[in-house]
Amino acid sequence: MLIRIFIVLLLTVSIAYADNSVVSAQQWLEKMQAAMKNLNYQGTVVFIKNGQLDTMKYQHSLVNGLEQERLFSLNSPLREITRKSNEVSCFFKETNEKVINHHPIDSSLIINFPQAIDVVNQNYRLYLEGEESVAMQIAQIVSIKPKDQLRYARKIWIAQQNFLPLKVETYHNDGSVLEQVVFTNLQVENNHLKPDNLSDEQAVHVKHLHITQAEPYEKAPFILKNWPNGFETVFFIPNSLQKNQKPVDHLLISDGFASVSVYLEPKSGQGINGLHALGLVNSVSRVIGDFQVTVLGEVPANTVELIAEGIVLH
Amino acid sequence: MQDKLNEKLSLLLDDELDSQQALNLIGKIKTDADLQAKFQRYQLISQAIKKQDAYSLDEGFVDRIQQRLRGEPTYLLPVKSRISPRQKAFYAIAASLLLVVVWLLSSHQQQASDLYQVAAIEQQNTQVQIDSSLNDYLQAHDNSVYVSHRNFPQAYTRVVGYQQE
Numbered sequence: 001m002l003i004r005i006f007i008v009l010l011l012t013v014s015i016a017y018a019d020n021s022v023v024s025a026q027q028w029l030e031k032m033q034a035a036m037k038n039l040n041y042q043g044t045v046v047f048i049k050n051g052q053l054d055t056m057k058y059q060h061s062l063v064n065g066l067e068q069e070r071l072f073s074l075n076s077p078l079r080e081i082t083r084k085s086n087e088v089s090c091f092f093k094e095t096n097e098k099v100i101n102h103h104p105i106d107s108s109l110i111i112n113f114p115q116a117i118d119v120v121n122q123n124y125r126l127y128l129e130g131e132e133s134v135a136m137q138i139a140q141i142v143s144i145k146p147k148d149q150l151r152y153a154r155k156i157w158i159a160q161q162n163f164l165p166l167k168v169e170t171y172h173n174d175g176s177v178l179e180q181v182v183f184t185n186l187q188v189e190n191n192h193l194k195p196d197n198l199s200d201e202q203a204v205h206v207k208h209l210h211i212t213q214a215e216p217y218e219k220a221p222f223i224l225k226n227w228p229n230g231f232e233t234v235f236f237i238p239n240s241l242q243k244n245q246k247p248v249d250h251l252l253i254s255d256g257f258a259s260v261s262v263y264l265e266p267k268s269g270q271g272i273n274g275l276h277a278l279g280l281v282n283s284v285s286r287v288i289g290d291f292q293v294t295v296l297g298e299v300p301a302n303t304v305e306l307i308a309e310g311i312v313l314h
Numbered sequence: 315m316q317d318k319l320n321e322k323l324s325l326l327l328d329d330e331l332d333s334q335q336a337l338n339l340i341g342k343i344k345t346d347a348d349l350q351a352k353f354q355r356y357q358l359i360s361q362a363i364k365k366q367d368a369y370s371l372d373e374g375f376v377d378r379i380q381q382r383l384r385g386e387p388t389y390l391l392p393v394k395s396r397i398s399p400r401q402k403a404f405y406a407i408a409a410s411l412l413l414v415v416v417w418l419l420s421s422h423q424q425q426a427s428d429l430y431q432v433a434a435i436e437q438q439n440t441q442v443q444i445d446s447s448l449n450d451y452l453q454a455h456d457n458s459v460y461v462s463h464r465n466f467p468q469a470y471t472r473v474v475g476y477q478q479e
Contacts, residue, residue, distance in 0.1 A: 099453060107456070209454050241454050250454055261455040276448065281455075283448060296451050 025126035028142050028158050029117050035163035036108060038062055043135070043186035045071075045110065049179050050279035058110070058183075061192035068192075069109045083109055101209040104235045110181055111156070111168050112298075114256025123147055123230035123255050132157060134166035135183045144257065149173055150228045150303045151258045152280070162188050170280055173300055178280045212239050220251055222264055222293070226310025228303055230255040260297030260307060267292045275301055284308045323353055327360045 042059040057072040069083040078093035088101045088109075114120055129141040139157035146153055157167035168181040214235040231253040239247035248265040271287035272294075283296035284304045288311065295308040322339050325331040331339065343349045397405075 101453065112456070241450060248450075248454075252455070259456065261451060263451055263454075278448070278452075281452065283451070294448075294451055296448070296455055298456070 025128050025142050026117055026121070028128070028140055028163070029113075029120070029126070029156070031163040032156065032158045032165055033113060033117065036060070036110075036113075036165065037067060039162065039164065040189045040192045041162075041164060041186060042189060044074075044184045046182045046184060047180075048182075055184075063192050067106065071109055081109060083107075096205065098206045099209065100206060103209075104214050104237070111165055112254075112257055112259065114254075116256075119230075120144070120256050123151065124257070129155070131160070134159075135185050137161060137166060137186070139166050148229065149300065150306070151255060151299055152178065154257060159186070164188070170298075209241055212237055217251065220249065220264075222249075222251075222262070222311050222313050224251075224253075224262065224307055224310055225312055226306045227253075228255075228260075228299075228306065231260065234259065258297060258299045260295060260299055260304065262307065262311065263294045263296070265292050266290060275305065277301065286311075288313055319349075320352070320356075323349075323356050324360075327356055 040061050042057070045056055045058045047054040047056065055074045057070075057074065059068075059070040061068045066085045067083070068085075069081075071081040073079050076094075080091045080093070082089050082091070086103050086106050088103055090099045090101075092098070120126065123146060125145045125147060127143040127145065129143045132139055132141060134157045137159045138161070139159050142156045142158060144154040144156070152173070153171040155167075155169045155171075156165050158164070159166050164186060166183045166186060168179075169177055170179045172178050214237050217233045217236045219238070220236045232255070234252040234254050236249070236251045238249050241248050241250070246266050246268070248263050251262040253260050253262075267287055267290050271292050272285040273287060275282065275284045277283075280298040281296060282299065282301040282304045283294055284301070285292065285294045286308050287293070291313065293308065293311050295304045295311070297304060322331060322335065326336055326339055343353050
């Protein structure tokens with residue numbers, strides 16, 4: 001009898017501990033999300049993507065309730081990326097070119113993150129994985145592991161002092177590191193930061209993306225028969241961008257961490273078929289009738305292939 | 315006949331010949347000087363094989379062997395050619411065909427090389443088309459594309475093109 005009571009007690013304690021662990025990881029992410037949005041901070045950040053290393057100065061401010069982010073490259077090609085809420089512009093110093101992306105959603109330049117953390121639990125398991133020092137700050141490691149093979153695993157090193165992300169790693173399904181974002185220094189400032197930007201001069205050439213208004217997904221000229229679990233429509237924009245005077249329709253779906261774009265445009269020439277990989281991003285192109293379809297996103301190749309195979313035109 | 319006799323000699327030395335035949339053979343050896351010499355040679359060989367001893371030979375041994383070889387008659391028998399005229403004709407045709415095949419192959423390789431170059435150029439053009447499309451798509455997809463400088467040289471070539479249009 002005593003043994004049974006002991007086993008029941010042990011199970012209760014372990015379940016409670018497991019729940020607490022999940023909640024704690026989720027709480028770390030919630031606190032990080034709040035800190036990223038509400039604090040003023042700046043530092044130096046290194047992006048390691050596609051075997052390429054980019055070091056940039058970073059600033060984040062909250063001005064009149066609106067988030068502003070700035071990234072300045074320290075090495076050529078010199079460029080400044082600015083985000084004011086959902087409008088992102090990239091200014092190329094050497095050629096005075098500017099691309100302005102009127103992206104319909106707010107998305108951090110450091111890390112893609114879901115608006116509601118609790119939905120993450122549907123597709124990912126959250127774990128706490130000890131502590132490490134990053135940029136001379138003690139960080140809690142939060143591991144985000146997908147429940148299926150349709151998305152990548154991630155780890156975030158969150159500063160214990162201010163809950164800002166100090167390091168983010170994204171992993172291939174085989175466990176190898178695909179991308180890293182690491183702060184080499186990061187300070188929180190009391191006041192919002194005065195922009196120290198490159199774009200004092202007027203850009204000569206300006207290009208705009210996503211000018212037209214988003215429409216409901218139901219108005220898209222195609223449907224996705226293979227809709228991956230946990231992905232939701234973010235927006236559908238008809239004539240989202242002009243390529244060679246041809247309009248391109250753009251559908252964006254996301255599970256919070258990973259997003260996938262579906263592009264539809266009139267076919268040029270023979271069209272393009274096949275799979276292409278660029279680090280974290282995989283894309284697959286296929287010709288359907290007179291249209292060229294491209295599915296692209298920071299998900300494994302099998303996910304973009306699955307979506308592309310299930311596209312049917314109305 | 316000679317072989318049979320040699321075999322019997324060998325069997326006698328190995329003590330494997332039946333008594334009647336052995337007696338007959340010994341009788342022959344007694345009367346035949348050549349057979350005696352052969353018997354002695356076989357005996358020596360047999361002893362050498364069995365004991366594995368090295369026997370020292372007298373100085374004139376090699377000379378005597380050479381002299382015997384010189385005494386052997388030279389046979390100048392005509393060697394019949396194995397290749398018939400018909401076969402010769404066949405080989406000539408085969409060689410000609412081989413030359414034609416070699417010429418055709420080298421010509422085809424040149425054509426293949428040309429085709430490969432054309433294919434490579436087409437592939438390059440397709441790659442440029444893909445890269446250009448992907449750059450557009452990457453920029454529209456996510457802000458993170460601006461962070462990696464690898465995409466930019468093409469991105470801004472395209473931006474200039476856009477403005478010129």
